[in-house]
Amino acid sequence: MRICIVGGGPAGYESALVAAQLGAQVTVIDRDGLGGACVLTDCVPSKTLIATSDRVSALRDAPRVGVGTGEVHVDLRAANARIKALAQQQSDDIRARLLTEGVTVLHGSGRFAAQQGGRGHRLEVVAADGAVTETVEADVVLLATGGTPRVLPDAVPDGQRILSWRDVYDLDQAPSHLIVIGSGVTGAEFASGYSEAGVPVTLVSSRDRVLPGEDPDAAAVIEQVFTTRGGTLVKQARASAVKVVGDGVVVELLDGRTVEGSHALMCVGSVPNVEGLGLEHAGVALDEHGYIAVDRVSRTNVPSIYAAGDCTGTLLLASVAGMQGRIAVWHAMGEAVAPLRLKTVAANIFTHPEIATVGIGYKAIASGEVPARTVTLPLATNARAKMRGLQDGFIKLYCRPATGAVIGGVIVAPDASELIFPVTLAVQKGLTVTDLAGTIGVYPSLMGSVAEAARRLMSHDDLD
Secondary structure (H helix, E strand, O other): OEEEEEOOOHHHHHHHHHHHHOOOEEEEEEOOOOOHHHHHOOHHHHHHHHHHHHHHHHHHOHHHHOOOOOOOOOOHHHHHHHHHHHHHHHHHHHHHHHHHOOOEEEEOEEEEOOOOOOOOEEEEEEOOOOOEEEEEEEOEEEEOOOEEEOOEOOEOOOOOOEEEOOOHHHOOOOOOOEEEEOOOHHHHHHHHHHHHOOOOEEEEOOOOOOOOOOOHHHHHHHHHHHHHOOOEEEOOOOEEEEEEEOOEEEEEEOOOOEEEEOEEEEOOOEEEOOOOOOHHHHOOOEOOOOOEOOOOOOEOOOOOEEEOOHHHOOOOOHHHHHHHHHHHHHHHOOOOOOOOOHHHOOEEEOOOOEEEEEEOOHHHHHOOOOOOEEEEEEHHHOHHHHHHOOOOOEEEEEEOOOOOEEEEEEEEEOOHHHHOHHHHHHHHHOOEHHHHHOOOOOOOOOOHHHHHHHHHHOOHHHHO
């Protein structure tokens, strides 16, 4: 079977590896570098930047545990050089792995040719100057083209003062006052990261709190830590324009207020990369929001054409993109496959502290839509947290009232992305709070609070 994959991000390269291992003839058409935006400009770089700010936070908080430190600062030029080098190294590693597995990698943009073949699909590889360099014939096509930062008409990034989240790694010096516009996951992460690194940050939120789609208790912790570090929140404020004035920027809000700073970082969402793919030539449909419409096995309305990752709008996570791509290949090649189950997907927000979630969300629990027993344990009561001087965060666990089956959880803590795993496993495998409580872990550990939360949720019914 000939499989052509358009896009070399997590959805693309993960599916290419699976297809090659199953014996397919695989071609990846990649424009920007293997690993895609996730590795080169988005996820990997931003989390590396946040890891740098975490070191600053650890030193700043060291007096809590009896360690004296001097003044700490971030050499942004050096930090950004390291970030870019790590991203390129990751991209090179992915390329080497694909080539080792026999995958053909073609450089350029991929699109469906105006004249399609008989039983298969014909794609063109287009160079930066618009010239068609190669043509690829395929039995199955996977579109994995990702997304691009959304641009407001009156706040177009210039790479100097008005920045997208892909521009920040070109800065030689830290902003003297960074204005982050957008309080979703991306905005909250960058606001937290730069604030922890010692940069004065103002976060502009169009809603009454940061992270409006997340657990409000978790969002409250992030707000409290952010403002304690010196950050400023401007709530219920929608930006209408950003103007460069002298050596700074002025952010104009719809209600007439203005916010002044040295740089503005636009974090107002993303749009799918679907333009120029020639979808009309293959008959591939978009949904009402402009994403490529797919079912739970990543199939479009055309049976032999699949799509995965951010271009589908399913759940904008690299882990989900990779699974969508693998599911697509398994399905296309006739392997047994389980449809994508979003309720078992763990997600993490890399703020300080981190927020990790899995399973049924807060809104469904709080509204009574999903009956549940719940418990929340402050992180500060955990013995290991006390030893480390950790004061902010909590462990929250949900279970079914009758059976004790774990249906979700929220962890707000340093390294919450690591701590959420046992809760994720419980949700995915249908384990009960008794199963968690009966598992002997390490003492002292932050993970011990997960077991303690499970013990507090146990009832006599769970023991039957």
